Amino acid sequence: MANTKSAIKNIRKNARRRERNRVFRSRARTYIKRARRQIEAGELEQAQATAQIAIKALDKAAQKNIIHPNNAARRKSRLMKRLNEAQAAQAGE
Numbered sequence: 001m002a003n004t005k006s007a008i009k010n011i012r013k014n015a016r017r018r019e020r021n022r023v024f025r026s027r028a029r030t031y032i033k034r035a036r037r038q039i040e041a042g043e044l045e046q047a048q049a050t051a052q053i054a055i056k057a058l059d060k061a062a063q064k065n066i067i068h069p070n071n072a073a074r075r076k077s078r079l080m081k082r083l084n085e086a087q088a089a090q091a092g093e
Contacts, residue, residue, distance in 0.1 A: 021064075021066045024057070024060060024061040024064060024066045025061060025066055025067065027057045027061075028054065028057040028058045028060075028061050028067075028075075031050055031051075031053050031054035031057050032054045032058075032075065032079060034050050034054075035047050035050040035051045035054050035079060035083070036079070036082065038050055039082055039083055039086045042086075042090070044083070044086055044087055044090060047083055047086070048083065051079055051080065051083050054076075054079060055076050055079070055080075058072040058075055058076055059072060059076075
């Protein structure tokens, strides 16, 4: 347990920040999962729209320093790569 007043205050601050950050992190994860499911199901039109929302959520989280900007870039890259591969496979059929 914290001994000093400042440490006790920091615990309270960290708890508030954790709750606030959780919203942005979970929103990004939700849209990424949704886009992946749509890609796997072959719903590429909907997946394209959901991917754009996911990218926006990742950018917002990175802007607020909730996730590292490189982490956001990596996740966006992986999501778009998956979407583009699915679109290419569908076009090739």
